[in-house]
Amino acid sequence: MKYLVTGTAGFIGLHVSLRLLREGHEVVGLDNMNSYYDPALKTYRLAQLNPYERFTFLELDLTDRQGIAELFRGEHFDRVIHLAAQAGVRHSLKAPFDYVDSNLVGMMTILEGCRHQQVEHLVFASSSSVYGMNSTIPFSETDSVDYPVSLYAATKKSCELMAHSYAHLYGLPVTGLRFFTVYGPGGRPDMAPWLFTEAIVNDQPIKVFNHGEMARDFTYIDDVVECVARLQNVIPGWQRQEEGTARAPYKIYNVGNHQPVELKRFIAAIEQSCGKTAEKIYLDMQPGDVLKTYADTSRLNAVISYAPQRSIEQGVEHFVRWYQDSWLSGGRDADDGRHKLRC
Numbered sequence: 010m011k012y013l014v015t016g017t018a019g020f021i022g023l024h025v026s027l028r029l030l031r032e033g034h035e036v037v038g039l040d041n042m043n044s045y046y047d048p049a050l051k052t053y054r055l056a057q058l059n060p061y062e063r064f065t066f067l068e069l070d071l072t073d074r075q076g077i078a079e080l081f082r083g084e085h086f087d088r089v090i091h092l093a094a095q096a097g098v099r100h101s102l103k104a105p106f107d108y109v110d111s112n113l114v115g116m117m118t119i120l121e122g123c124r125h126q127q128v129e130h131l132v133f134a135s136s137s138s139v140y141g142m143n144s145t146i147p148f149s150e151t152d153s154v155d156y157p158v159s160l161y162a163a164t165k166k167s168c169e170l171m172a173h174s175y176a177h178l179y180g181l182p183v184t185g186l187r188f189f190t191v192y193g194p195g196g197r198p199d200m201a202p203w204l205f206t207e208a209i210v211n212d213q214p215i216k217v218f219n220h221g222e223m224a225r226d227f228t229y230i231d232d233v234v235e236c237v238a239r240l241q242n243v244i245p246g247w248q249r250q251e252e253g254t255a256r257a258p259y260k261i262y263n264v265g266n267h268q269p270v271e272l273k274r275f276i277a278a279i280e281q282s283c284g285k286t287a288e289k290i291y292l293d294m295q296p297g298d299v300l301k302t303y304a305d306t307s308r309l310n311a312v313i314s315y316a317p318q319r320s321i322e323q324g325v326e327h328f329v330r331w332y333q334d335s336w337l338s339g340g341r342d343a344d345d346g347r348h349k350l351r352c
């Protein structure tokens with residue numbers, strides 16, 4: 010089959026594209042290669058994909074309405090996996106319009122392309138951040154997510170609403186995935202696994218927010234890829250999300266580990282893998298942050314007979330090995346695909 014994967018030079022986009030290519034599919038990967046974080050990492054990721062004959066890279070911005078419309082007019086995609094977005098809760102306080110542009114306008118151009126081309130299935134990335142300060146745990150897809158605490162979360166919830174309307178109006182089958190703190194080799198430099206590892210390796214102090222009283226449902230990248238690979242084959246039929254609401258071929262799934270990890274245990278795992286103890290600066294909670302994330306994965310497990318399960322100690326060990334052995338020793342300078350990911 011032929012797939013469009015947006016955000017292909019991003020962390021999750023790389024791994025999902027690799028999986029599809031290894032299964033023999035054709036992948037058109039789209040990314041604008043923005044500099045929200047070091048573009049060298051995006052080049053490094055593309056270098057993993059370029060050797061595949063069935064991979065084509067397209068540098069294009071989602072907000073380029075004409076460009077995206079032309080793409081869909083010129084090529085037929087069986088399925089679209091839409092992962093490109095402006096990610097990061099904290100950055101949404103500093104650069105709100107980046108979120109409006111990439112996440113809202115970007116979702117719109119993809120929805121329009123998919124409906125005109127009658128794509129078989131659109132799978133898109135939402136986020137656990139839509140649960141905000143939800144106090145009912147674990148977080149269930151049926152919980153109310155009407156009260157976001159960051160603009161990032163608000164845009165992801167908006168993407169879900171936009172997707173539902175297109176599913177209802179045009180019969181476009183859409184699946185939204187609420188990812189829970191994804192980490193692993195090739196991960197994002199703005200997230201805690203990278204920030205802490207980098208600081209500890211360089212003997213720099215780490216900032217521990219809310220004095221360490223936080224927990225995250227960390228989800229290892231291989232588990233996430235497995236879920237995406239299986240779910241893109243589960244095309245939602247017409248259904249109501251709740252009694253008394255409109256029918257649409259639409260479904261939302263939590264993609265999490267169902268195992269919240271205390272910040273202290275997470276830091277201890279990185280210290281163990283780095284073989285060093287971190288100097289810690291304890292700080293208050295940051296605006297927009299949430300205390301705990303915890304995924305109810307029963308809906309996920311029911312349809313794909315799989316749910317993420319990797320322990321934080323195993324996952325962190327893989328990430329730290331990759332960071333030291335692959336990224337620091339040459340990966341940063343990749344341009345020709347010689348540096349392979351060790352997952």
Ligand SMILES: NC(=O)c1ccc[n+]([C@@H]2O[C@H](COP(=O)([O-])OP(=O)(O)OC[C@H]3O[C@@H](n4cnc5c(N)ncnc54)[C@H](O)[C@@H]3O)[C@@H](O)[C@H]2O)c1
Binds near residue numbers: 043197
């Ligand atoms: N990593 C996580 O823990 C996590 C958690 C929840 C949700 N998500 C969501 O999953 C998706 C992938 O996340 P990621 O961690 O791989 O992030 P990432 O930042 O590594 O990847 C996103 C990619 O999208 C590209 N992009 C951004 N705006 C674009 C635009 N306007 N046009 C074209 N390309 C654009 C970026 O260049 C980047 O390569 C995102 O939608 C993110 O919001 C991620």
